[in-house]
Amino acid sequence: MTTTTRQTPDLATEVVTGSSRLRALAGEWADLHDRSPAATPFQSHVWLSSWWETYGRNANLSAVLLRRRGRLVAAAPVMTVRRAGLRVLRPLGGDQSDFTDVLIEDGDPDLPAALGRALAELPGWDVLDLPEVRPGADAERLAAAWPGRSWRLPASTCVELPGVPLGRLLAGLPGKNGNKLRRELRRVDEAPIQVRDVPAAEAEHAVARLLDLHALQWQGRGINVEHTKPRFRAHLARAARRLVAEQQARLIEYHLDGQVVAVDLVIVGKDFVGGYLYGTHPDLRAQVDVVTLLLRTDLGLAHELGRPTMSLLRGAESHKTKWGGQCAVSHRLLLARTPAATAYALAARARVGGRTLRGRWARLDRVRGRALGRRWEALDRVLRRAR
Known part of the structure; x- marks a missing residue:
């Protein structure tokens, strides 16, 4: 199913809610992907349509599209799910996508705000949750133009090596x-x-x-x-x-x-x-x-x-960091449509704080363990010499 409204004489909003219509967008979605410099394969129609075919059974599709004189110029492939009693817009691709983003054609500075208005006018949701936004993504432009409250939280770290x-x-x-x-x-x-x-x-x-x-x-x-x-x-x-x-x-x-x-x-x-x-x-x-x-x-x-870059994608484990390179931190962007979004954002921020605190305690525990081990080794050497 598709519904269409008009923002300006030459810019129309389309909301796709049916799987068959999503599949039919393959060609023009690929064209938009080519015209969006920040887009990754995780925003390709191939990846998203395959993911939806497998994982989309318990969610409501609401892919928001912008067309200028019929040509697709922006897209937010999202779905509505329930989280802690709130209606949350989440991107297609879920946890299987290392990068989260929207698609916006390059060259028009007004498109992020227009896509934001189209999303804000979409009924039936409280907060848009974009969990893995890489630096320079189109979603950052969307957040900068968002008409309501927004929050930016740290997400995954990706180790990047020169290509x-x-x-x-x-x-x-x-x-x-x-x-x-x-x-x-x-x-x-x-x-x-x-x-x-x-x-x-x-x-x-x-x-x-x-x-x-x-x-x-x-x-x-x-x-x-x-x-x-x-x-x-x-x-x-x-x-x-x-x-x-x-x-x-x-x-x-x-x-x-x-x-x-x-x-x-x-x-x-x-x-x-x-x-x-x-x-x-x-x-x-x-x-x-x-x-x-x-x-x-x-x-x-x-x-x-x-x-120019070889990314080891999500995670900064030791087998990745030993090669040198740089750490690029993705972010979780939360965009509010209703006041209920504030509680969702506060809970998300608290979880980030809890993970940070647990990480600090784990590092401290490792340091203390190494220090204790060194003390036992020193004591053992003293006892050996005494014997």
């Missing part, structure tokens, strides 16, 4: 860490591992192998449970096939002794290459450092495609 070959990156790393990583790269270079790009026609089978290996590598540890569910497998296989076909993703297989020992899904954005998800056989870790193996290929791809 240069791994050897060149490691050449600039000093000290013991740099030497260790260079040794790991030499081991990877010497290993008889073949690397293969998977064509779109084989993408669904490759994704199945990826997820099987991913479950195997996390066996007995804290895997993201969603990655083990049939619905995620269905979405990722369908989306990966289409993204690979449209050159917005690469599926890369690693072969050793005739067996597939690793599969890596790499997202190809306009200004970055991003490591989305990989699976490796545990036996491979005995031969090479897996992250070094994957980064050698992914950084080479970024360099080949002329992308």
Whole structure:
């Protein structure tokens, strides 16, 4: 279903509430995506329509579109869900998208405010919650033009490396860490591992192998449970096939002794290459450092495609930060339509504060543990000398 209203003589608002109509937007959505410099593959029609097909059953679609003389110039792909009694607009793509955004055609400074008015006039919601807005996203322009209250909270941290070959990156790393990583790269270079790009026609089978290996590598540890569910497998296989076909993703297989020992899904954005998800056989870790193996290929791809950045996407774990690079912090943007949004924002801010406090206590506990360990070691040395 579609409803249309008019903002100005040449600018019309359209609200799409039906799945079939969303599917029919594929061509012009792709055109708008091309004209939106900040857009990532997580805002592509391929990714969003696949996600909605799998995850959209318990939500109400309300994709807000702006057209100028019939041409699509802005889009906010959102849905209405219930959270703690409030009506919340959430973006399509959910937690499976590393970046959240709207789409706005480049070159018209009035479009963010026009899209804001169209969203504000949409009935039946209290707060718009955009959880992973990367620096420079169109959603930041929307928030700046928002007619009501808004809140900006820290979200995920992404480690970003320059899009240069791994050897060149490691050449600039000093000290013991740099030497260790260079040794790991030499081991990877010497290993008889073949690397293969998977064509779109084989993408669904490759994704199945990826997820099987991913479950195997996390066996007995804290895997993201969603990655083990049939619905995620269905979405990722369908989306990966289409993204690979449209050159917005690469599926890369690693072969050793005739067996597939690793599969890596790499997202190809306009200004970055991003490591989305990989699976490796545990036996491979005995031969090479897996992250070094994957980064050698992914950084080479970024360099080949002329992308200035290789993003390790959400998370700043030690296996990512050891390569140097910079940390880019995404933000959660909350835009209010009704006064009830304030309570939602305060609760969200309190959760951020709780995570920060828990993180500080965890770091303090680790420091205290190391200090206590050093004291016991010193005491043990004294006792040994006394004996």
